Amino acid sequence: MEKLQVGRATLTWLKGGVNFLDGGAMFGVVPKPLWSKKYPVNDKNQIELRTDPILLQVDGKNLLIDSGMGTGKLTDKQKRNFGVLEESSIENSLSEIGLSINDIDIVLMTHLHFDHACGLTKEEEGSFIKAFPNSKIYTSAVEWQEMRNPNIRSVNTYWEINWKPIVDQVETFEKEIEILPGLKMIHTGGHSDGHCILVFEDGEDCFIHMADLMPTHGHQNKLWALAYDDYPVISVHEKEKWMNVGYKKNAWYTFYHDAYYRAIQFNEQGEKMKAVERNRYSYE
Template sequence: METLELKNLKLTWLHGGVTHLDGGAMFGVVPKPLWSKSYPCNENNQIELRTDPILIQFDDKNILVESGLGIGKLNDKQKRNFGALEESFVERDLAMHGLTPGDIDYILMTHLHFDHACGLTMPEEGKFASVFPNAKIIASRVEWEEMRNPNIRSRNTYWKENWESIQEQVEVFEGEWTLGPIKMVHTGGHSEGHSILVIEDEGETIIHMADIMPTHAHQNVLWVLAYDDYPMDSISAKEKWMEFGVKKNAWFTFYHDAFYRAVKWDESGNISEKVEKKRN
């Protein structure tokens, strides 16, 4: 498992599953001859996208960013449509750190689409149960409201089985939420309630832009997803936080990237430092 350490805080990427989605949808109006130079696709025009939660540890707290695909949540049709060739190994990976799901204190949900939220619950005796029973699950109020009351477009990604059994654990915020060096900021864009993370630890900075910049290949502020509900909000947020991050020499971290866990970009847009994902 790959790690990134600051002075008082450690990030570890767990294995939460993998999907393969249409490259055109993931890069919106960007022509394939452009995006395919930065991120490869298979013969079906699909690109590999990890769904790997990040374990953040500081001050004896165990925090997850997102929850992965879970186990036993997708049927055969969904696995085929989403190219889900691997489910979650989060519990195994936690055990390698001497932890159980019950040891997780917080789960920070940038948004609640199925590929981020399926790992929150598990099938149990014909129903669904919480995977992390002692965790506080943090999301923006706007996101939580849409999760429970999706519209005609979003109901395909906000699933009842991902929220009904954990609703007592959910704590919502408006604008910003903080815990020690971690701040969640509501940005909108990918979804109306989408949030990012900003971590500042003794002069070091991490920015996790979740699905407004799902991979390193989405560095260009105009390269946004066809899945985005509010693409101009995605562009605005990317522009703001990319400028902030580059000035801070920040690490940019990823949940979906199949090649990099984190990168730093210099002012010319070149990668100056990187944490690569180990390839099997």
Template sequence: MENFQVGRATLTWLNGGVNFLDGGAMFGVVPKPLWSKKYPVNDKNQIELRTDPILVQVDGKKILIDSGMGNDKLNPKQKRNFGVLEESSITSSLTELNLTPEDIDILLMTHLHFDHACGLTKRNEEGFESVFTNAVIYTSKNEWDEMRHPNIRSVNTYWEMNWKPLVNQVITFENEIEIVPGLKMIHTGGHSDGHSIIIFEENENCFIHMADIMPTHAHQNKLWALAYDDYPVTSVHQKEKWMEYGYQKNAWFTFYHDAYYRAIRYNETGEIEGSIERYRYEYE
């Protein structure tokens, strides 16, 4: 598992699963000859995407950013449509760190689409139960409201099995919230109405987790929005704002979905100054 230090925070990527989605959907109106130069594509026009939570250990707290693909939650049709190659092995990843799901103190849910939220619950004899039983789960109020009352489009990704067992663990916020000193969740909208990003700052040290308004390194261009975005113009403006902020801070940008990079640091002009590459497994 890849890990690195940003100030007093240690970041470790857990194995949350992998799927393959249509490249055109992931890059919206951007022509394939442009985006395919930035990110590999297979003969089915699909790109590889991880769903790997980031364990942030800071101030004695064990914090997860999103929860992975989950296990035994998707039916065969969904696995085929979503190109699922591998489900989560979060518990195994935590075991390697001498931890268990019960040791997680906090989950920061950037949004609650299935590929980020399925890892929150697991099957039991009665239905579903929470995986991270001792954790407080933070998400924006907009996201939590839509999760429980999806519209005709979002009903395909906001699933009851991913929220009903968690109602007593969730804390929502309106605009932004500080989790521990220097670590904030900020509501941006864009990819979903309730989408949030995560920022950690300590003196000159900074990381920014843009979640799905910049899901991979190939989405650095502020105009490259996903066809999956509910509010693509909002995504563009929010990405422009926070990318520029990160450039000025010489921040690390971290990724949940990127199959090739865990994090990239850009300089003031947006050029790559440093990177953490993802280890590629044998099947790849």
């Protein structure tokens, strides 16, 4: 598992699953000859996307950024449609570093689409229960509202089995909240109405988790928004804002979906300074 140290924060990428989605959908109106130079595509026009939660350890607390694809929740049809080749193995990942699901203090949900939220619950004896029984779960008030009352567009990604068992764990906020000193969760909207990013600052050290405003390194261009975005113009403006903020700080940008990079540090010109590459392995 790959690790990154940013100030007093340690980030470790866990194994949350992998799927293959249509590259055109992931890059919206951007022509394929442009985006395919930035991110590899297969002969079915699909790109590989991880769904790997990040274990964030700060000040003696164990936090999880999003929760993975889950295990045993997808039908064969859903696996086929979403190109799922691997489901989550979070418990095994945690055990490799001497932790268990009971050690997770806080789960930070950037948004609650199924590929981020399926890992919040698990099936046991025919019913769904909490996956992280001792944790608080933070998400924006807007996102939590839509999770429980999805609209005609979002009903296929906000699932009842992912929220009903965790109602008493959830804490919401409006615009932003400081989770721990230097660690903020900020409501941006864009990808979903309640979408959030994470910003951590410790002196001169900084990382920004853009979540699905910039799901992979190939989405660095501020104008490249997903066809999946509910409010793409907001995505563009928020990406521009937070890329400018991060560039000035030489911030690390961390990824949940990227199959090739875990994190990249950019300079003031937006050029790559350092990177944490993912250790890849074959699914064949």
